[in-house]
Amino acid sequence: MKTLTYKMIDGNSSGYLALLAILGLFVLAGATAFFYMEHNGHWVTGMSNQVVWGIPHVFAVFLIVSASGALNVASISSVFNRKIYKPLAPLSAVLALTLLLGGLTILVLDLGRPDRLIVAMTKYNFKSIFAWNMILYNGFLAIVGVYVWFMLERKMNKFSRYAGFAAFFWRLILTTGTGAIFGFLVARDAYDVAIMAPMFIIMSFAYGLAIFNIVTIAIYSWTDRQLGDVIFERLRTLLGVFIGAVFYFVTVYHLTKLYATKHHGVENFILVDGGIYTTLFWLGQVIIGLLIPAILVFHPAFAKSRKALVSASVLVIAGGLSQMYVTIIGGQAYPLEMFPGKIIESSFFDGGIKAYTPSLPELALGLGGFALSLLMIALAIKVLRLIPDNLSDAEIDPHHKA
Amino acid sequence: MSHQETDISRRQFLGKAAAAGLMIAPGVMLYKVAQARAPEMPASSSNRWGMLIDTSKCATGCSDCVTACQTENGWGGENSNEVHSAPTQQAHWIRKVKLTDKQTGHVQSLPLMCQHCENPPCVDVCPTGASMKRADGIVLVDKHICIGCRYCMMACPYKARSFIHEELHNQIPYAPRGKGTVESCTMCVQRVDNNGTPACVEACNSEGHKAMYFGDLNDPSSDISKRLKEYGATEIRADLELNTGVRYQGI
Numbered sequence: 001m002k003t004l005t006y007k008m009i010d011g012n013s014s015g016y017l018a019l020l021a022i023l024g025l026f027v028l029a030g031a032t033a034f035f036y037m038e039h040n041g042h043w044v045t046g047m048s049n050q051v052v053w054g055i056p057h058v059f060a061v062f063l064i065v066s067a068s069g070a071l072n073v074a075s076i077s078s079v080f081n082r083k084i085y086k087p088l089a090p091l092s093a094v095l096a097l098t099l100l101l102g103g104l105t106i107l108v109l110d111l112g113r114p115d116r117l118i119v120a121m122t123k124y125n126f127k128s129i130f131a132w133n134m135i136l137y138n139g140f141l142a143i144v145g146v147y148v149w150f151m152l153e154r155k156m157n158k159f160s161r162y163a164g165f166a167a168f169f170w171r172l173i174l175t176t177g178t179g180a181i182f183g184f185l186v187a188r189d190a191y192d193v194a195i196m197a198p199m200f201i202i203m204s205f206a207y208g209l210a211i212f213n214i215v216t217i218a219i220y221s222w223t224d225r226q227l228g229d230v231i232f233e234r235l236r237t238l239l240g241v242f243i244g245a246v247f248y249f250v251t252v253y254h255l256t257k258l259y260a261t262k263h264h265g266v267e268n269f270i271l272v273d274g275g276i277y278t279t280l281f282w283l284g285q286v287i288i289g290l291l292i293p294a295i296l297v298f299h300p301a302f303a304k305s306r307k308a309l310v311s312a313s314v315l316v317i318a319g320g321l322s323q324m325y326v327t328i329i330g331g332q333a334y335p336l337e338m339f340p341g342k343i344i345e346s347s348f349f350d351g352g353i354k355a356y357t358p359s360l361p362e363l364a365l366g367l368g369g370f371a372l373s374l375l376m377i378a379l380a381i382k383v384l385r386l387i388p389d390n391l392s393d394a395e396i397d398p399h400h401k402a
Numbered sequence: 403m404s405h406q407e408t409d410i411s412r413r414q415f416l417g418k419a420a421a422a423g424l425m426i427a428p429g430v431m432l433y434k435v436a437q438a439r440a441p442e443m444p445a446s447s448s449n450r451w452g453m454l455i456d457t458s459k460c461a462t463g464c465s466d467c468v469t470a471c472q473t474e475n476g477w478g479g480e481n482s483n484e485v486h487s488a489p490t491q492q493a494h495w496i497r498k499v500k501l502t503d504k505q506t507g508h509v510q511s512l513p514l515m516c517q518h519c520e521n522p523p524c525v526d527v528c529p530t531g532a533s534m535k536r537a538d539g540i541v542l543v544d545k546h547i548c549i550g551c552r553y554c555m556m557a558c559p560y561k562a563r564s565f566i567h568e569e570l571h572n573q574i575p576y577a578p579r580g581k582g583t584v585e586s587c588t589m590c591v592q593r594v595d596n597n598g599t600p601a602c603v604e605a606c607n608s609e610g611h612k613a614m615y616f617g618d619l620n621d622p623s624s625d626i627s628k629r630l631k632e633y634g635a636t637e638i639r640a641d642l643e644l645n646t647g648v649r650y651q652g653i
């Protein structure tokens with residue numbers, strides 16, 4: 001491999017400025033939505049005492065999980081010593097940071113008392129998975145921050161592999177923690193299953209890589225830099241493998257639930273007659289999020305198509321958001337089973353399927369957090385030397401024959 | 403001295419000691435009952451406050467317990483101070499639940515509120531420790547450090563907790579509530595700490611229904627303990643082994 005030159009983008013084209021402006025508008029809308037919700041209280045949202053976590057959590061958990069997955073390329077280069085991924089490792093690590101920051105921003109701004117963030121940072125109940133996660137998120141920011149520094153600072157390069165190892169293990173624990181937020185909830189039928197932790201890890205691989213693929217291809221295409229087929233081929237195959245792995249875990253999760261009679265109710269709700277949740281599961285999560293991207297990735301007709309990989313990545317993201325909606329909101333919409341064999345009715349809406357319609361401010365907050373992540377990465381590539389100037393096959397592949 | 407003689411004399415001694423203890427015990431009990439816990443004294447783990455609900459006496463359509471709780475603690479009802487919140491967003495500290503058996507059609511009615519678990523999932527998951535259990539078993543939310551994350555609401559198997567969706571006015575001083583925080587049945591801690599009875603239990607009994615009992619589960623001589631020993635009772639979601647402080651008969 002030749003010596004690569006890392007360059008900042010010029011960042012003065014009208015296209016770049018327009019991108020910043022659009023992302024900035026979404027961030028502004030998100031900030032406005034936050035102030036509106038914070039000033040009035042959550043009654044202006046679609047959330048209630050029946051469905052307590054809404055669309056902001058869908059975006060927040062999606063971004064947090066994706067953050068871990070965005071680190072894939074860096075991890076493969078550092079931990080598994082695959083040199084071909086090394087040129088893109090700094091971008092991968094910085095994207096991981098910006099996605100996590102975007103997700104956490106949503107999570108914090110949706111709290112009932114976001115002004116008490118300092119309480120959350122100073123008072124810990126160590127039995128709480130949420131408390132662990134606060135440590136895991138902060139630790140991830142610190143470790144990946146050091147990792148980026150070691151990669152970018154020539155004098156520290158020799159240590160970057162160790163930081164890469166630390167980041168790799170930390171991100172696995174982090175996503176275990178995120179999956180455990182749901183997996184450890186014994187009260188609700190849709191959760192309470194240990195497979196949720198590894199399933200979230202595998203989902204993070206796919207969602208994070210999908211975002212990474214789009215960001216990378218967009219940067220190289222919009223800045224007229226060369227991204228050779230060798231790298232492209234790796235990213236394409238990797239996404240395909242992760243899509244397959246997600247499919248496996250989703251199948252095992254539902255088979256596990258379907259086997260036990262007591263979970264037939266919730267499975268029937270999600271898979272057969274849950275209305276929007278059933279549609280989002282089959283159409284969103286399975287067809288749009290897994291099957292079509294698998295065809296786009298594996299069918300020989302699309303093997304050389306950049307557009308096909310970008311499309312597959314967009315669909316994986318759409319499928320990921322659908323999955324989070326089904327998992328988080330579908331899991332709450334299904335009633336608590338307190339009295340098996342009985343029909344339960346009350347003035348507090350016990351027994352029935354809980355209704356939830358996302359409100360505009362909630363949606364704006366979720367999209368604003370996503371836009372914030374992308375805005376940060378767009379600014380990062382202008383101020384940091386994150387991306388090699390040229391990743392053509394001739395530059396990175398010693399066996400390349402023109 | 404033979405072993406047999408020793409055993410006899412030991413038994414005689416223990417018998418006399420037990421008799422003396424019984425003589426003292428009523429005095430001790432009187433002292434405990436007469437003395438309200440001073441404000442600076444912490445709750446004691448020698449108590450485990452609990453409730454027993456006899457569903458056979460709980461009438462469908464009766465909501466005296468709910469109304470009493472609303473009046474005592476200042477939530478819901480006709481004068482609800484949650485004026486903006488939709489019905490699904492309004493708080494419920496206690497609710498009446500109607501159960502219909504799917505096979506037989508048998509109908510039952512019962513009040514449902516925080517079950518004051520010995521091992522509460524809401525306390526386990528709370529990141530800041532705002533969700534907490536007192537030494538005497540009462541599960542509360544410390545409104546000063548609740549950040550409003552609602553994880554406790556996700557974790558509670560009884561849907562006992564409510565989030566406050568708006569600014570509240572005209573609150574009752576001893577039952578503070580706050581926008582953006584979570585709340586639930588406090589077992590009328592303000593009454594219990596003054597040797598009182600929770601408002602729901604008091605109302606149920608004063609109306610003559612006698613479907614609810616309150617007392618110290620740790621005290622074998624309490625009415626609730628005797629009833630539990632004699633008739634038995636069930637926990638809702640006993641499979642979770644949370645050892646709830648609220649028990650039900652007839653379900």
